[in-house]
Amino acid sequence: MTAPGSTQRNVRVASGIGLAIGWLVYALSLLDYSSDLTRTASAPGYWSNLYDVQARALMNGHLNVPTGSLGIEGIVHDGKTYMYFPLFPALLRLPVLLTTHEFDGRLTLPSMALAWVLFAAMTTRLFWLVRRVVAGDDAPTRLHATFGAIFIAAATGGTTLSYDASLPWVYHEAYVWGAAAAIGAMYWMVRLLTDGDRMSVRWLAAFVLLAVLTRPTEGWAVGVATVGIAVWVFARRATHIDRTLWWQVLLAGVLPLVVGVVISQLKFDSLYLHPLSEQVWTTLSPHRREALAVNGGSLTGLQFFATSFMAYFRMDGIRFVDYFPWITLPAEPAKAFGNAFVDQTYRTGSVTAFMPMLLLLTLVATAVLVRRRARPELRELLFPLAAGVLTTGGVMAYGYYAFRYATDFVPAFVLGGCIGFAFLGRWLEDRRRLAAGAVTLAVLATLYSIVAHLAVGLPAAAITWSGGPLSRYVNLQVDISGSALADKVTSTDSVPIGGSTDQLAVQGDCEALYLNTGDAYREWATVAARDLTFVITRESAPHAGDVPLFAVSTGATGRIETVSDGRVRVVLTDADTEGAVGKWTTVPAAGLHVTVRNVTQAEHYAVSTKPGGDVGGLPNTWHDKRWIYTPASIAPARGLEEGARDVGLHVRSSWSKAPAVCRKVDDVRPELDQ
Numbered sequence: 001m002t003a004p005g006s007t008q009r010n011v012r013v014a015s016g017i018g019l020a021i022g023w024l025v026y027a028l029s030l031l032d033y034s035s036d037l038t039r040t041a042s043a044p045g046y047w048s049n050l051y052d053v054q055a056r057a058l059m060n061g062h063l064n065v066p067t068g069s070l071g072i073e074g075i076v077h078d079g080k081t082y083m084y085f086p087l088f089p090a091l092l093r094l095p096v097l098l099t100t101h102e103f104d105g106r107l108t109l110p111s112m113a114l115a116w117v118l119f120a121a122m123t124t125r126l127f128w129l130v131r132r133v134v135a136g137d138d139a140p141t142r143l144h145a146t147f148g149a150i151f152i153a154a155a156t157g158g159t160t161l162s163y164d165a166s167l168p169w170v171y172h173e174a175y176v177w178g179a180a181a182a183i184g185a186m187y188w189m190v191r192l193l194t195d196g197d198r199m200s201v202r203w204l205a206a207f208v209l210l211a212v213l214t215r216p217t218e219g220w221a222v223g224v225a226t227v228g229i230a231v232w233v234f235a236r237r238a239t240h241i242d243r244t245l246w247w248q249v250l251l252a253g254v255l256p257l258v259v260g261v262v263i264s265q266l267k268f269d270s271l272y273l274h275p276l277s278e279q280v281w282t283t284l285s286p287h288r289r290e291a292l293a294v295n296g297g298s299l300t301g302l303q304f305f306a307t308s309f310m311a312y313f314r315m316d317g318i319r320f321v322d323y324f325p326w327i328t329l330p331a332e333p334a335k336a337f338g339n340a341f342v343d344q345t346y347r348t349g350s351v352t353a354f355m356p357m358l359l360l361l362t363l364v365a366t367a368v369l370v371r372r373r374a375r376p377e378l379r380e381l382l383f384p385l386a387a388g389v390l391t392t393g394g395v396m397a398y399g400y401y402a403f404r405y406a407t408d409f410v411p412a413f414v415l416g417g418c419i420g421f422a423f424l425g426r427w428l429e430d431r432r433r434l435a436a437g438a439v440t441l442a443v444l445a446t447l448y449s450i451v452a453h454l455a456v457g458l459p460a461a462a463i464t465w466s467g468g469p470l471s472r473y474v475n476l477q478v479d480i481s482g483s484a485l486a487d488k489v490t491s492t493d494s495v496p497i498g499g500s501t502d503q504l505a506v507q508g509d510c511e512a513l514y515l516n517t518g519d520a521y522r523e524w525a526t527v528a529a530r531d532l533t534f535v536i537t538r539e540s541a542p543h544a545g546d547v548p549l550f551a552v553s554t555g556a557t558g559r560i561e562t563v564s565d566g567r568v569r570v571v572l573t574d575a576d577t578e579g580a581v582g583k584w585t586t587v588p589a590a591g592l593h594v595t596v597r598n599v600t601q602a603e604h605y606a607v608s609t610k611p612g613g614d615v616g617g618l619p620n621t622w623h624d625k626r627w628i629y630t631p632a633s634i635a636p637a638r639g640l641e642e643g644a645r646d647v648g649l650h651v652r653s654s655w656s657k658a659p660a661v662c663r664k665v666d667d668v669r670p671e672l673d674q
Contacts, residue, residue, distance in 0.1 A: 010145035010648020015124050017332055018152025026116050030109060030165035030597055033460045038106035039465050043601035046071070049105030050170040054083050054090035055097050056104075058384040063267055072281035073170075075267075075274055080269045084274040085174055086260070088213035108168040110427060111175050114396055116165075119180035121157045126187040127151055129419045132193055134422035136437050143435055144425040149422045150442045155414050158449030159355055160406040161282050175407040182391055182411040183224035185211055186384040189229060193380045198248065204291040205252035205428065208410035210262040217271060217394035217408060219260055225387035227255030232383070237323050239376045273298070285627055287343070291399065294341040299399045306337040308396045312406055317350020318452065321502070323481035323488070327455035331501040333520050334401040347501075347518050349403045354452050355413060357445035361424075362416025367489030381419060388407030388412030403456070407515030463517055467601025471528050474504070474515060475661045478668060495553070495633050496524055506666045507633075510658035512598070513665055514631060522629040526620070528659035529598040532634055536592040539650040542566040547644050547651070548637035550596060554622040556597065557637070558607060562647045570594055570615045582609055587649070596634060605634060 032039060040048035050070055057065045064080035074081040083090075085540075092114075093107050127148055131140060133136035140148065148530030161179060164172035185207035192200035208226055212219030230250035233241045241249075264270050268278075276299060282288045295301060299557035311317070319328045329347040336342045351359055368374065369382050388411040395405040421442075428435040462473035478485060489504045490496075492514075496505040504527075512529035534549060547560040549570070556574045563584075570582035585592065593610040623629045636653040644651040 007139045009499065010140050010142060011148070013129060014145035014148040015128075015152060016139075018123065018149040019120055020155040020350050022120060022156025022158075023116070025162050025454065026165050027113075029162050029457045029461075030112060030116075030168065032166065032465075032591065037108055037109060038103065038104065041108075041167040042174075042462070043465055043467060043604065045105045046536075047073070047169040048084055048108045049169065050085065051173070051335060052097065052104050054085075054087065058087070059088060059094065059097065059230040059410060062102055062174075063263075070280070072279070072284065074280045075278050076280065077268055077275065077278050082274075084279075085170060085220075086213045086216065088210060089170075089173055089177055091168060091213070104391050105502040107241065108170070108173050110174050112165060112168055115173070115176040115180045116156070116161065118182055119176065120152075122180065122184040122187045123155045123414055124152055126183065126190065126415065127155075127421070129187065129190055129194070130381070130415070131425070133190065133381065134419065135426050140555060141425075141429065143439075144427060146420075146439055147421040147442065148444055149440070151417050154442075154446040154449060155410075155417060158446050159352075159358070159410045159413065160403065160454065161410060162450070162453040163349075163457045163460070164407055165403055166461040171559075172404055174215055175404055176389075178211065179407055179410045181207055181211035181214050182218040182222055182388065183414055185226070186387055186411060186415055188464075189222075189225065189384040190381065192229065192241065193238065193239055193383065194248070194285075194377065196238070196247065198243070201248045201252050201451070201653075203247060204249075205256065208253060209256035210558040212256045216260060217405065218391045218411070220257065220272070220665045221390035221393070222387045222413060223253045223257040224384050226250075227497065228386070229253075229383050230378075239380060243464045250474070255439050256523050273300070284494040287626060289343055289663075291343040295399065300394075300397050301399075302397060303338065304340050304342065304397055304399045307340045307342060307401070310334070311348045311401050312395070312409070313352050314350045314352050315352055316349070316352035323502075324477045325455040325458055325486040327452050328502070329456050330460070331518055340399060342401065344521070345401040345405070349406065349452075349456060349566050351409045351413070354406070355409070355449055357442065357449065358413035358417045361420025362413050365416040365419035365423070368419065381415075385412065385415050385419075388415050392595060465513070465601055466525060467599070470515070470600070471527065471659070471661050474527050476515070477609075477662060478661070478664050483668060485665075486668050489665055491666075495631050496527070497630075499523070503509060504665050506662060510662040510666060511655060512631075512633075513662040514661065521620075521627065524631055526598065526600045526631045529600070530658060531598070531656035532596040532636070533654050533656060534594040534636075535652045535654075536560065536568065536587060536589050536594065536633040536644070537589075537650045537652075538566070538648065539645060540648040542648045544648065545647040546571075547647055547649065548640065549594065551617055551637050552605065552632055553619075553633045556605075556618040556632075558594075558618070559592075559637075559648070560644075560647075560651075562649070568592065570607060570609055570612075570648075572618055574618055579618065580605075580607070580613035583612045585612045597632070603647060607631075620662060 045518045055066050057136045064082055067081050075084050096103055135251050161176055164176050169535055187202050188204035210223050211222050219282050231233045233236050234246040243495050268274050292519050319330055329349045333345040334348040385411050391411050395408045462470045462645055492505045492507050495515055503516040504512040512523045513527040515527050517525050544564045545562055549558045549560050551557050560568050562568045563569050565588055567584045569584045572579040595608050597606045606617050607615040620632050621629050622632055
């Protein structure tokens with residue numbers, strides 16, 4: 001028998017080791033290996049400020065937000081704009097937003113860190129509680145503690161949550177909080193089923209409400225499971241719960257769902273789903289409208305099950321390459337199967353490939369719980385396990401595919417992992433050789449899942465932010481992989497079209513460097529580009545007129561406007577719409593310098609003059625009618641020198657020094673011949 005002091009020491013040490021590893025992994029991904037505590041997924045902060053907008057609206061006493069404040073994600077219902085994400089992360093921001101505007105749009109990362117803390121705390125408590133239920137005692141041995149440390153590290157650092165952390169924006173914040181709420185509710189279900197006390201009922205109600213106010217899928221899953229427990233108690237089938245508590249358990253499941261329905265009614269006149277037909281994106285995207293028409297006005301249904309199964313459970317839902325970071329998502333977006341007409345689809349990793357150990361343990365746990373010889377208290381674990389499985393219902397029947405959706409499998413895998421490791425620890429207690437092998441395999445499987453999620457999160461963060469992070473990522477890739485990238489490097493005379501995932505395209509004499517993302521909607525991302533500079537000097541007596549200076553492939557232009565007294569200014573035009581206008585200035589003897597810089601992280605060309613300062617910006621990407629984005633290109637205007645002479649000017653154009661990362665990539669190709 002293990003001494004009580006040794007037992008507690010085993011629990012503390014195992015929990016501490018597992019949590020330390022999990023937090024290190026999650027924090028590295030969340031911070032993108034930096035020290036920026038308020039970083040956002042993209043430089044302009046797109047989609048990292050939506051909860052802040054909702055919180056400001058709540059402070060003003062209403063659910064609707066300012067028109068246009070949510071961009072394409074807004075739902076315009078009865079002339080008012082609403083956010084389809086539930087309210088909790090917005091409510092969480094209120095204490096900060098009530099006192100300052102300084103952190104508006106910068107609270108997503110702290111929120112996701114707090115969500116992990118809750119997720120990790122409830123996961124750790126769930127493991128030791130489930131171990132007690134399975135083993136029938138409260139004295140974990142050293143083997144149980146070892147499995148505990150491995151499981152906690154795997155659950156808190158080796159799941160899709162670690163990938164989610166790489167992009168601090170509303171989509172991933174909702175998923176991390178949803179997983180934390182679901183795990184908390186599942187823990188209190190197990191506590192209720194094992195201890196049967198009123199405190200467990202109250203905490204269960206709180207976590208069901210948290211789930212409802214975070215993600216409806218998780219909220220309805222844990223709410224329905226709680227109602228199932230209430231029926232179980234009422235039928236006198238519960239092992240440890242006083243039958244008189246059935247109505248309290250019922251309210252714990254029903255009341256939070258009622259709250260969710262009331263909010264949905266106030267916003268959308270709907271019991272559960274938000275009206276996709278009224279989303280701003282639907283009004284812009286012909287494909288979205290066609291998908292809704294084909295699927296009866298919705299993007300949910302069993303017609304998507306086969307596609308979802310192949311996307312999330314395929315054995316080859318991962319890709320191993322011989323260059324950094326060696327593990328990536330599948331090269332192509334998830335494909336539709338059967339008669340499914342899907343909405344949007346991105347490169348999507350499978351849970352089979354990224355979380356194999358937790359998936360296997362969940363399957364083992366399910367088989368153990370449904371067997372006839374299972375003890376009643378063990379069989380009751382099917383209620384929280386069912387809640388975890390129900391959270392996956394949304395993604396399995398939804399015609400939209402992205403790797404973040406795999407997060408909905410995490411609650412089921414966490415409880416399944418708890419049960420699986422608990423049974424494994426009990427079965428291997430007297431089988432030392434087998435136990436040593438099992439521990440080794442579990443450690444390797446955990447390390448694999450951790451590395452895999454970090455590996456796919458690294459390029460996701462770099463590509464989404466673009467600019468410096470993307471340039472540094474490609475630079476690191478070349479430094480580490482060298483000639484292994486040689487067959488991925490190609491040259492092009494213009495912005496590339498087509499190509500393969502991870503391909504690097506060098507335009508001209510390193511005028512620009514592009515990376516093929518593999519996604520259908522933004523296939524190529526600009527890694528780095530030269531600046532285009534014009535030096536304007538006086539050549540003869542000034543004349544009033546316009547001189548076309550440069551042209552962008554988006555249709556935007558820049559021109560020099562002159563007046564007879566010799567003053568000039570830069571005028572920008574975007575698709576025949578008058579844009580920014582620079583200051584009038586006299587051309588100095590050393591010349592007026594006009595610089596056009598491709599600021600990729602800000603998604604525009606920044607135009608400035610010296611003297612004069614900033615003029616404005618022009619888009620550096622364009623999209624077709626299908627909203628497929630392509631990088632823009634820029635070039636001096638035709639007939640520039642002749643036009644300049646007509647107004648008494650001389651213009652000389654030149655490109656800045658080639659980006660170092662482009663030269664480094666371009667130098668990779670000859671290495672094959674050396």
